[in-house]
Amino acid sequence: MSGTVRVRFAPSPTGFLHLGGARTALFNWAFARKHHGVFVLRIEDTDVARSTEESVGVILESLKWLGLFWDEGPEVGGPYGPYFQSQRLPLYREYAEKLRRAGFAYECFCTPEELKARKELVIAQGRSWRYDRKCLHLSERERQAFLEEGRKPVLRFRIPEGTTTFIDMLRGEVTFDNDELDDFVILKSDGMPTYNFACVVDDALMRITHVIRGDDHISNTPRQVLLYKALGFPCPEFAHVPMILGKDRTRLSKRHGSPSVTYYRDMGYLPEAMVNYLARLSWATGEEEKEIFTREEIIERFSLEQVTKHAAVFDLDKLNWMNSVYLREAHPERLRDILLDILKRHNVVRDEDCTPEFLEYCKKVVLLMRERVRYVAQILEDAAYFFKEAYEYDPQAVEAVLRDSGVPEILRVSFELLRDLTPFDAPTIEAAIRKEAEQRGVKAAQFIHPLRVAVSGKKVGPGLFELLEVLGRERVLARIARTLRFLGKE
RNA sequence: GCCCCCAUCGUCUAGCCAGGUUAGGACAUCGCCCUUUCAAGGCGACGGCAGCGGUUCAAAUCCGCUUGGGGGCGCCA
Numbered sequence: 238m239s240g241t242v243r244v245r246f247a248p249s250p251t252g253f254l255h256l257g258g259a260r261t262a263l264f265n266w267a268f269a270r271k272h273h274g275v276f277v278l279r280i281e282d283t284d285v286a287r288s289t290e291e292s293v294g295v296i297l298e299s300l301k302w303l304g305l306f307w308d309e310g311p312e313v314g315g316p317y318g319p320y321f322q323s324q325r326l327p328l329y330r331e332y333a334e335k336l337r338r339a340g341f342a343y344e345c346f347c348t349p350e351e352l353k354a355r356k357e358l359v360i361a362q363g364r365s366w367r368y369d370r371k372c373l374h375l376s377e378r379e380r381q382a383f384l385e386e387g388r389k390p391v392l393r394f395r396i397p398e399g400t401t402t403f404i405d406m407l408r409g410e411v412t413f414d415n416d417e418l419d420d421f422v423i424l425k426s427d428g429m430p431t432y433n434f435a436c437v438v439d440d441a442l443m444r445i446t447h448v449i450r451g452d453d454h455i456s457n458t459p460r461q462v463l464l465y466k467a468l469g470f471p472c473p474e475f476a477h478v479p480m481i482l483g484k485d486r487t488r489l490s491k492r493h494g495s496p497s498v499t500y501y502r503d504m505g506y507l508p509e510a511m512v513n514y515l516a517r518l519s520w521a522t523g524e525e526e527k528e529i530f531t532r533e534e535i536i537e538r539f540s541l542e543q544v545t546k547h548a549a550v551f552d553l554d555k556l557n558w559m560n561s562v563y564l565r566e567a568h569p570e571r572l573r574d575i576l577l578d579i580l581k582r583h584n585v586v587r588d589e590d591c592t593p594e595f596l597e598y599c600k601k602v603v604l605l606m607r608e609r610v611r612y613v614a615q616i617l618e619d620a621a622y623f624f625k626e627a628y629e630y631d632p633q634a635v636e637a638v639l640r641d642s643g644v645p646e647i648l649r650v651s652f653e654l655l656r657d658l659t660p661f662d663a664p665t666i667e668a669a670i671r672k673e674a675e676q677r678g679v680k681a682a683q684f685i686h687p688l689r690v691a692v693s694g695k696k697v698g699p700g701l702f703e704l705l706e707v708l709g710r711e712r713v714l715a716r717i718a719r720t721l722r723f724l725g726k727e
Numbered sequence: 728g729c730c731c732c733c734a735u736c737g738u739c740u741a742g743c744c745a746g747g748u749u750a751g752g753a754c755a756u757c758g759c760c761c762u763u764u765c766a767a768g769g770c771g772a773c774g775g776c777a778g779c780g781g782u783u784c785a786a787a788u789c790c791g792c793u794u795g796g797g798g799g800c801g802c803c804a
Contacts, residue, residue: 249804284803349802365729365800391802408732417730417800425802432804456731456799479733479797486796514739517753521740526752528739545733545740548797552738555754565767609766619765638764667763685763697765 242274243446246300246307247436249281250292253497254299256551257451257481257489260515264478265449266305267516267539277443278310280321281436283429288323299498303508304532309443317443322435329430332438332468333392333423341467342423344390345372346383367419368393392424394434394464401459406447406476406541413459421460437461441470449541452477452548476541479519479548489551496551503582505575505613507567510560518549529562557611564607573600575613583617585624601707605699622693623708626715630723634696638686645724647687652717661710663702670702691720 246262248254254262269276278300282288297311309315319325336342345368356366373395375383383390396419402412423434430438440448455477465472483493490496501511513530522538530538564572576599580586586595602623606616622628630639638644654669655661670688674681685701692713698704705713 247804251804281804287803345802352802360728363728367800389802405732411731413731419800422802427802429802431802436804451798452732453798454804457804459731477732482797484738488797518739521752523741524751526741528753547733549740550738552754555739558754561767606766680763682763689764695764699765701763 240446242269242272243277243444244269244274244449245277245279245440245443245445246305247279247281247439247450248296249284249287250289250296251284251287252292252295253499254296255489256496256498256515259299259303259305259498259511260481260518261449261451261478262300262305263303263512263515264520264539264541264544266307267535268447268449268541269308270536271539274446275308276305277315277317277445278307278320279439279443280311280323281432282321282323283432283435285323285427285429295499299502302502303498303512305512322430322439325435325439326428326430328442329424329435329438330428333430333434336394336423336467337392339467340395342392342394343373343420344375344380345393345420345422346375346380346388346390347371348388367416368421370420373420389426391422391426393420394423394460394467396420396460396463401462403458403462403472403475405455405458406474407478407544407546411455411458413456415459415463418460418463423464433457433460434464437464437468437470440473441465441468445473447474447476449476449478451480452546453480476544478541478544479546481518482548482550484550486548486550493551494553501556501612503579503614505579505615506556506560507563510556510563513563514556514559518551519545521545528559561608561611564610564613567607569600569604572603572607572613576603576616579614579617580624585617585621598707605703605707609699620693620695620698622695626712626719628694630690630694630720631696634690634694638690638696639720639724641687643683644687645721647684648691648717648721648724651684651688652714652721655705655710655713655717658710661706663700663706666705667702688717692716 244265246258246265248258248262266276268274278297280293280296282293293311300307307313309317310320314320333342337344352368355369359366359369372390372393396415399415400412401415401418402410405411421433422431424430458475458477462472481489483489485493495501498511502508509532512532512535513528516530516535516539517528520539520543522543525538573596577586577591577596580599581588602616602620603613606620610616610619616623650673651670654673655666658665658669670684671681674684686696689698689701689704690696692704692708699707708716
C-alpha cells in the first residue's frame with residue numbers, strides 16, 4: 238500500500254459503547270498510531286428509529302475516557318466530513334443512482350409482508366431463501382402502478398454470477414460463492430442507505446486503507462467487495478478481529494454482567510487498565526512474557542499479525558487483577574476523586590460535605606484500601622464504615638472476636654489509652670498498644686482483633702494501627718464506646 | 728437448514744508460517760512462607776496440544792476428515 242494509513246471506527250449510536258466495540262476501536266487506534274496514520278471516527282446513524290443523540294454522547298465520552306482520541310470525526314472535523322452518516326444522505330443517493338443507471342441496482346416494490354410470506358414458503362419447502370428477484374425486470378407500467386398504489390421502492394444491488402474473494406489480513410484468502418448472497422437492499426424505502434452500502438461509500442470517500450472490525454462482519458465483506466467493484470472504488474485491506482464472548486461462550490451481553498465501558502468507569506476501573514486488558518484479549522507480543530503494557534508500549538508492539546483468530550472469553554478475574562495492579566500505581570488524588578464520585582452517586586456524601594478535611598480523609602482511605610480492592614467502588618462495598626458511623630457489626634466477627642469475656646475490659650483500657658495519646662498516629666498507637674499488652678502479659682493480638690471489630694464491625698481490613706490513625710481519635714473513641722454499649726445490650 | 732470463520736491448561740495466551748521444546752507465561756484455584764486480620768509479596772502445586780487418520784526417522788506444528796465452538800443468512804449496524 239502507498240500513502241498514509243487511514244483506519245476508522247464506525248459505531249452505531251444505539252446504546253452504550255460495548256467492550257467489543259471498545260476493543261475494535263482500540264485495535265484501530267493502535268494500528269493507526271503504530272503506522273503514523275489517521276484514526277477516523279464515523280457515526281453510523283442511518284437507523285433513525287434506534288439512533289439517539291445521548292448514545293452518541295456516551296460513545297464519544299467512553300472513547301475519550303479510554304484515551305482513544307480520534308484524528309477526524311465528530312467534534313474535531315476533518316477533510317472528509319461530515320462524519321455522521323445522517324448528514325451524508327445526498328452522497329449515498331448520488332452513488333445509488335449511479336449504480337441504478339449502470340444496471341448494478343434496481344428498484345424493488347415488494348413489501349416486508351410480501352417478502353416474509355414468500356420467504357416462509359420457501360423455507361417450508363426446505364430450501365434456503367434468497368430474494369427471488371421478483372422486481373428485477375419490472376415494466377414501466379408495473380412500476381407506475383406500484384407508485385400509484387403509494388408504494389415506496391427500495392433499491393437492491395444486483396449480485397453478479399461467480400465467486401467473490403478477498404484477503405483478510407489475519408486469515409488470508411476468503412471466498413464466497415455469489416449464489417449465497419442475495420440482492421440486498423442498499424437504499425431503504427425511506428431513502429436511507431443500509432449499512433453495507435453506506436459503509437462502502439464512506440470508507441471509499443474517506444480514503445480508508447484498512448478496515449479493522451469484528452469478525453461478525455466477515456459475511457458482509459463479499460457484499461461490500463462487490464459494491465467497491467461496481468462503484469469503481471479501490472478495495473481497502475480487511476482485518477477481522479475476533480469477538481469477545483462471555484463465560485458461556487456466547488456473544489458478550491448484559492447477561493454476563495455489564496458489557497458497557499461506562500459501567501467499568503463508574504465502578505472505578507482505570508482506563509489504562511481497561512485498555513491494557515482489552516489489548517491483551519486476542520493479542521500477545523510473542524516471546525515477551527509480559528502482561529502490563531502502557532498505551533505507548535501497546536502502540537510500539539502492535540501488529541495485526543499477532544492478533545489471534547479465535548474468539549476470546551472475557552475474564553473479569555483477570556481484569557480485576559490488572560486493575561488492582563494499576564490501582565497501586567495511581568496517584569492518590571486521582572483515586573480520591575474517583576472515590577468521591579462514587580460516594581456522591583451512592584448518596585453517601587453530598588457536594589457540601591466535601592470539605593478540604595474530608596478530601597484529605599478520602600485520600601487516606603484510598604491509600605489504605607487500594608491494595609485490598611480490585612476497583613474503587615469496592616471500597617464502599619467492603620469498607621463503608623469509613624463513611625458511616627452507624628456501621629453494622631458482622632455477626633461472624635462478633636461471634637469470633639467480641640464474645641470473649643475479656644473484651645469489654647480490653648476495649649475500656651484501649652479507650653483510656655487512646656483518649657490521651659499524642660500524636661494520634663500509627664507508630665505511636667502501635668507502641669502504646671503493644672506496651673499495654675506486654676504489661677498485661679497478653680499478646681498484642683488480644684487488643685488488635687477486638688479493636689478492629691469495634692471500630693469497623695469487620696474482622697478483615699487494613700492494618701489496625703493505620704486504620705485507627707486514619708479514622709482519627711474522635712471517631713475511634715466514639716466507636717469504641719458504641720461497641721461497648723452494643724456489647725452491654727446483648 | 729445453508730454459508731463463512733475458528734480450535735494449546737478452567738480463562739487469556741507463547742510456541743505453529745520455516746516439524747525435533749521437560750509445551751513457556753499470566754489470571755483463577757490449592758498449599759507453604761511472611762504476618763495483628765485481609766490484601767500484597769515470595770516459593771511451590773494442580774492443569775493443556777478436541778478426536779481420528781495420513782505425510783515424515785520425527786507432528787502441538789504440514790494435510791484430510793470428524794467433533795466442538797462462534798458468526799452470518801433484516802428496508803439492524
